[in-house]
Amino acid sequence: MKRLIPLLLVLLLPASVLQAQVRTDRAEGNVPDPDMTLCFAHRDTCDLMLDFYTAAPDSGPCADSLRKPVIIHIFGGGFVSGRRNYDTDRIWYRELTDAGYHVAAIDYRLGLKGQQVQASLSALPLLRQAIQMAVDDLFSATGYLIDNAERLAIDIDRIVVSGSSAGAITALQAEWEISSGQEAAKVLPSWFNYGGIMAFAGAVFSTEGTVRYYQKACPTLLLHGTADRIVPYGEIHLFGNHFLGSDALARRFAKTGTNYQILRIKDAGHEIAASMRRHLPEELRFLEENVVKGVHRTVDALIDDAGIPDMGWRKLSTADIYKPGAL
Numbered sequence: 001m002k003r004l005i006p007l008l009l010v011l012l013l014p015a016s017v018l019q020a021q022v023r024t025d026r027a028e029g030n031v032p033d034p035d036m037t038l039c040f041a042h043r044d045t046c047d048l049m050l051d052f053y054t055a056a057p058d059s060g061p062c063a064d065s066l067r068k069p070v071i072i073h074i075f076g077g078g079f080v081s082g083r084r085n086y087d088t089d090r091i092w093y094r095e096l097t098d099a100g101y102h103v104a105a106i107d108y109r110l111g112l113k114g115q116q117v118q119a120s121l122s123a124l125p126l127l128r129q130a131i132q133m134a135v136d137d138l139f140s141a142t143g144y145l146i147d148n149a150e151r152l153a154i155d156i157d158r159i160v161v162s163g164s165s166a167g168a169i170t171a172l173q174a175e176w177e178i179s180s181g182q183e184a185a186k187v188l189p190s191w192f193n194y195g196g197i198m199a200f201a202g203a204v205f206s207t208e209g210t211v212r213y214y215q216k217a218c219p220t221l222l223l224h225g226t227a228d229r230i231v232p233y234g235e236i237h238l239f240g241n242h243f244l245g246s247d248a249l250a251r252r253f254a255k256t257g258t259n260y261q262i263l264r265i266k267d268a269g270h271e272i273a274a275s276m277r278r279h280l281p282e283e284l285r286f287l288e289e290n291v292v293k294g295v296h297r298t299v300d301a302l303i304d305d306a307g308i309p310d311m312g313w314r315k316l317s318t319a320d321i322y323k324p325g326a327l
Helices: 016-027 085-097 121-147 166-179 184-189 246-256 269-275 280-292
Strands: 036-042 046-052 068-072 102-106 153-165 196-200 202-204 220-225 235-238 241-245 262-263 299-303
Touching: 036 121, 036 202, 046 085, 046 121, 068 085, 068 121, 068 166, 068 280, 085 102, 085 166, 102 121, 121 153, 121 166, 121 184, 121 202, 121 220, 121 299, 153 166, 166 202, 196 269, 196 280, 202 246, 220 246, 220 280, 241 246, 246 262, 262 280
Parallel strands: 068 102, 068 153, 153 196, 196 220, 220 262, 262 299
Antiparallel strands: 036 046, 046 102, 202 241, 235 241
């Protein structure tokens, strides 16, 4: 139980290597501002906003199309912290827009912010609720983009969701809810499914028994460190609660014939949650071939990459997260 409860609660720790690069990029004017900021939902406690970055014209696999694919990105932070406009993420957004993709970086409610989460069974519903709040907000953002597709020049058949850590959990959870016909997903049009998922250190969490897909999931790109001690790379079961990381999901996708790719980063920890820019070439090939062209291109690769920056997450344990004052 002490493993299961805190696994979601990774903090956004200082990353000196990335911040040094960000300072350089900011000085050179490479950190973009959004083209527009839009309110996509009103909640009792807050308004939820999205920053929209427009695809560069005449670029990418849809250069001749009036409507472009859009990538919804969900930030990480353990459902306790985070924001949609980190400089490092914004530089990545520019790289995606330069490749011909719109980007919508969204807010979502942080369901564990201010909560005292204890390592006990009673905390599991609280964690499940926090995930569901984030999924519901993602569905609201998706509905908003569908409703405003003409104004924003979005191809609604190619709405891709990307997420980091808690955001990756949200993305994978949302696709599972669609593919298993859950009630929460019925707020979206009956014909809708995402064009793709890109999950950086994500998982699916169920308090209601094993995770089953009753239809093929959409094309999915999984990236995960094999030594991740925060969001599990494998699978955890406890009293009917199931937490499936990338390795376990890949096995299910293989059985259902899902169009998926998994990059297993050997001996890497949770730093893969912040590796979007490093893996941009693989992401763009997945987007172009698996999503845009609809090619069934399965990749299952174990990558030994000594160049992954050590951001202090590799040795992070749940005990570190729960030190007094950590949350």
